[in-house]
Amino acid sequence: MTVERLEILSGVVRRRRWSRADKERLVGETLEPGVTVTEVARRHDLDRGLLYRWRQELGVVRNPEPVGFLPVEVAIAADTAHPEACSSPGGMEIALPDGVRIRVDRTVDAEALSRVLRALGRR
Secondary structure, three states, X not given: OOOOOOOOOOOOOOOOOOOHHHHHHXXXXXXXXXXXXXXXXXXXXXXXXXXXXXXXXXXOOOOOOOOOOOOOOOOOOOOOOOHHHHOOOOOEEEEOOOOOEEXXXXXXXXHHHHHHHHHHHHO
């Protein structure tokens, strides 16, 4: 068995200390398109698990499905068939191609609305 590289840590400090800025920089590298956590870990001589832990600590979440765009048409609220659609400031009505209409006001939770629209898009 041959050892290509051997690192000996001596003294009181046996572990490297990483600042928050260093952690953010390294985690940021893992978020680049086409880059894997394994590549970043090897490049910086880190354990992959440490990078995953830092990602969790920094609040990085994986997007389970790719983000896409929906066709949108912005119309003036002159639609007399649905005058209440935009009666409050920040209110809107979303009309889907299959005739489903969703009315929301400015207090709607954006993440919840996104989940609803995704679910409706899969129907």
